[in-house]
Amino acid sequence: MSTQRRTLRFSWQRLSRSQRGTLLAYVAVIVLFIVGGIYRPGFVRLDNIGQLLLLASFVGLVAAGQTFVILIGGIDLSVPWVLNAMAVLLTTTSLGQDSRAWWVVPLVLVLGAVIGAVNGLGIVFFDIPPVVMTLGMNGIMQGLVLGLTGGFTCATCNSVAPPAVQTAIAGQAVLGLPNGLLVWIIVALLVGLVLSATTLGRRIYALGNNAVAAYLAGVNVRAVTFIVYALGGLFAALAGIALTAFGQQATLGMGDPFLFDSIAAVVIGGTSILGGRGNYWGSIAGAIFLVVLRAVLQQYSISEAGRSIVTGVVILVALLLYGREAREV
Amino acid sequence: SRPGSSQQQKAAHGAPYSIALSNSFIGNTWRVEMENEFKGACAMPPYSQLIKCSVYNSGNDVTKQTQQIDNLISSHVDAIVLNAASPTGLNGVIQQACNAGILVVSYDNVVTAPCALKVNTDQYKFGQQLAQFLVDNLQGKGNVIMVTGVAGTDVDQQRNAGADAVFKANPGIKVIARYTGMWASDVAERNTAAQLPSLEKIDGVWCQGGTDGVIRAILAAHRPLPKAISGEAENGFRQYMLQYRSQGLKAMSIGQPPFLVLVSLELATQVLQGKHAKADITIPFPYVTTDTVKEGETTFKDQSSSFFADFTDSGPNAVVSVCVEMATQGKPCPGTLTVKLP
């Protein structure tokens, strides 16, 4: 009995800080579901959970890119309009036709990655601080979308996402759960694999911990930075596709809510904003936490103002419980 | 020196008058149609001879719009037609414009500055009318969800207040959920989806904007469509009205008409010409119900669901009548444009 307790405590202590953060973020999610379920039992029905997880997947997909970027100590503020631009590109080039989807979807993903790579280019070759480069890129993409669509008045702007793409996200193939969840699970597994089992993952952590040391150990800092920001763009594009599939059409400003949410999800999940520490499993918990928290507050019919305040307070309390930095010496 | 510090109208000169449209946000279809109508009208007689038009957007950024108006003052325009980023945030610069002898006509998100002329619909009545429709069609009894707009705006407050007054007077109506849709279909859809599974039976939907998103979420969750829905003038919503009216759906769609900008343009022109008194104008809403909605007239199946189908007024007493190309592409319609000021 007592030995068992010791091994339990031991394993908790052996967890790294970010692993503890991740674990506690999941605990927080469960607490939220319980709180929501107390008010309305329907809240914890499978279809509701599936629905909420699907909503969380949009934040989660953006947060996948954001996780990569934050792990190397950067940040991607260009998410909102890269997402938006790619969503618009999806509808305006596919024209809602399945026959075009097979090349449009890859095109959108690749272009998203290319835009992200341009972020990386500025950061790597011109030493532009990531905050500035990506903030500027956000403006550039916004201006391009507005300008090129004439303020969304273009002839093709009314197009919807191809039905096949819509089904891929909003359809329900298994257990009445949305297909989008499957997409998210695949993404999660891939991201987890990349971060833990590949040379790229190792190099990302190395770079995030100490760029100079990583460089001296032969890590191609520029290439890794480049790839990471490209992944940021790629996942923003993927989120754009998923959101458009869910809502059928692209709209202007649809990416705006995803900037702070994606950052918050990453940090709530225990990843250090300074880089080098954390993982995507935490970000997933963070994304679910944020979405479920809002849903619970919406349940309780709290006013917009109250909801905003409570969201802020709950994030702070959760972080104070587990997200504290070690005391510096 | 400061341009014209006098209070009186500067434009004693004749045509052409320079009139600038200062719009804040361009991120939704309504604003785009509105701007297109302005551009189209400027290319149509009588405005094409009478007015030199220019269009500016600032985004939802009060300081940017302030600065734009400052620059318009520097450019000595004759009138500014204004859709403001904030009803109050521009009051300082509007006063400066008035002081410089520039006519300011504010519409849609109207400003509170006393020297600006206001052109609008009655937002309180908007909320009231939508709510009353639900009460009537649910025989005063049932569960209703309210999807509100952008918190902190005057329009949102007024519409909610109008609805609240009606629901309060009808205790049989139970508001079982109230959340924001941000006047955007995608947000309304996501928030509805997050709410839906835990809600009991929904009999009615009251929605300020993004109504098509709300319906999409309900359908996606395999829930029966509520008996009565009242919402905005999105094309998508009206398409649903067409589609489901045979199944007994009762719905009302009221729109904030994009042609408010044309009324404002006409008012500005007439005031500059000395033909109209400096007075505010309130116009009635165009609205349709499941009984009156009609393809090709008040809804268009080849337009997007976020398209605002009330871009033009209709009927014999129409305030204005424009073609769909004007709203979608900013192209002039054939003929001459007449705007009837009430």
Next chain:
Amino acid sequence: MSATETRTSRPIPVQERLSYYGAQNVPLLLSIGILVVMILLYLILFVLRQQRLPGSFELSTTLNNSMTLGLAALGQSLVVLTGGIDLSVGGIVDVTNSVAARLMQDNPGSIVGVTLLVLVIGAGAGLLNGLLVTYGRLQPIIVTIATLAIWQGVALLVLPQPGGSIPAVVTNLLAGDFAGLPASLIIFILLILFWQVLRRTPFLVTLYAIGNDERAARANGASVELAKVGAYMLGGVFAGAAGLYLAASSTSGDATTGTQFTLTSIAAVVLGGISLFGGRGSAVGSLIGACILTLLLNVLFFAGVNPQLQEFFQGLFLILAVVVSTLIRRLLQSTR
């Protein structure tokens, strides 16, 4: 403590000091350079468009329009100097803007009282951030994302719909003229003077030290926690002042108009040559950065740029400005 303080030393020649100062403040000098370029561009375009030179109206509106952002950026730079970031600036602006518009009456007592209240609210908001960052040991970015949400909510409670009013006296005092000079020009000058004084206090030395190396600052006997909390607080006070100025210049309040200052204040700080890693740069730069961003809008306006492409050009400008600065700095380094 030591004899060194009483002894009078032979001063270091001004020229030598200037040359060091110049070399160490290249980013600030570059941002001044960008400002000059922007002013010239504006003048040229204005004259081409209007066939006249800009006058006092243009001067005063340009400065007025930079002032709210300038104050917010000043607050932001104090936090950035410690190596942190304050995303709640926009929320604090919202709250103070709403409170000022809601409460301020047209009598001297109320004007003074509400002004103080607004600054105290700013300080309180900053204090909360500061405490959470130092004693709560949380990362500044997430603390301020959360407090941003809180303050946005509070602002909506204070002023559910736009309204309220600011007495004309206050508007004239802050956004009007003084003996032919725009009040905002005088405020800018006062802010620069204030900064010069502040820069010479042990508090600011500690802030710079923290931004350079927090651990070392502690080992040097600096009161790190106190100074950091102080930076967030003073940053909050300036954000509060920005909210007040916003209310004064628009003559009333709106609980949602402040949000944009979160990101624009960061842009201004960067354009002003302050390092986001902390410990380097001058807050004068962030005032300059604010003016640059305002002038950029004017330049785009008079250049007749398609307003739909405005964001595009702003984004491009931000990136190019930083790229050019970096290239010039590299050039200077390689020739030195």
Next chain:
Amino acid sequence: MANIEGIEISRSFGGVQALRRASFVAESGEVHALVGENGAGKSTLIKILSGLLRPDEGKICVQGREFLLESPKAALRLGIGTIFQELTLFPAMTVAENLLMGREVRNAGLINRGATAATVRDLLQEYGVTGIEPLELIANLSLAQRQIVEIIKVVSRRPQILFMDEPTSALAEQEVVWLFALVRKLRDEGACIVFTSHRWNEIKDIANRITIFRNGENAGTYEATALSEQEAVERMTGRKLEMLYPDPVPLQERVPMLEMRDLTGANLRDIALTVHKGEVLGIGGLAGQGQRDLLQTLFGMHAIHGGTILLQGKEARIGNPREAIQRGIAFIPEDRKTEGLLLPLPVRQNLTLPILGRLARSGFIRRRQEEDLIRSMIDALAIRTPDSDQPVGLLSGGNQQKVLIGRWLLTQARIFLLYDITRGVDVATKHDIYELIHRLSEQGHAILLYSTDTEEMAHLCHRVLVMREGRITDELDGPHIAPEAIVAASLYVTAPVE
């Protein structure tokens, strides 16, 4: 009477017990050396006695009275000054601001920066320091110069109790002489000085008494005259160390492995040198004469402006560290914390970072193969770590250094560039490193070595090149190079006749 006393002090970090009931007394008018292996707890003790760290248990007495030192500020007020092992300077601030931080010249409460700078100029002069300008940024100074600023910063407060944690580790011979003169003066004025170093000759030179720390405990205090190096090492490490420097391996044949011809680059002028198979080539000279740049250029960190590099007779272009590694070059920097290791990451990830490409198949790391390599290296170097998952930052300094060396051994490099790699390393580990260098030499690797410790260089190298202002100005050939000869050549005076 005791000037400062720590009584039964304990302190742990997470699972690591850094100090256990350690007591320590230092008197006024003495220089008290604190010695021990890496991780013995010396720095922890000093941090506690200077208020930077709080003890878990124990008391601190100054002048016989007990004090709670809750911050470095409180310690300063008691006249305790400390030069910490990690420098506490601010890179983007000027020498003047750093030196007089908190003590600036003020007018009406406001800092007068001009006058402060002038005061600092005088102060530097007073301490006989040249070449450091008060208005220069710390970032623009060399490590040795920074150490000097740090020393003057603390000493100019005229502390009654002065702690110096490895103040000499970054200093060259002459600067150490300067420092010791200063220390003697302070001691003679009645100050109490506590000093740590891993260089026995320095301790012998300056200390009156020596306290040995071992595993966080006080293992005894001795009169300096009564303790030999052998004894000290035995008490520090628990093992006998017959000879610090193992016997060098004589160089058999001269097969060139690396050549530089008329190389000109960052701070380098017309460098011509050849390193042979199995040769240990020292790069000597005063600190900051281009030795670092030479090694870094070879490692691809700086561009070459002229001349050529030849590897095994073939011209090679080395554009960056990655290419250097591919060509079989390894570079071990002095500062393992900032340039070497990734402290929060596991030993595993630190060891295999440069060879990931080789370990992986289509991007995926072959874990079994990796684990085998890691095991073999942990065994070969006797790295003390619970397992390969342990964050490297939790290892003792010496073991950290071994991980770093192990990383480069795994790359199977043929040419090793060693830049002051025994800085701050304890005797026992130093010995291990020396043996390792000999082993590398035996196996036919070429080694370029720079060290601030001239004695070390003299003992280890087959040949020493002396650099001055970016040029090679002298060459000293073995078999037995005298440390004095290197110093003399560095100073550009003729070597004394042996």
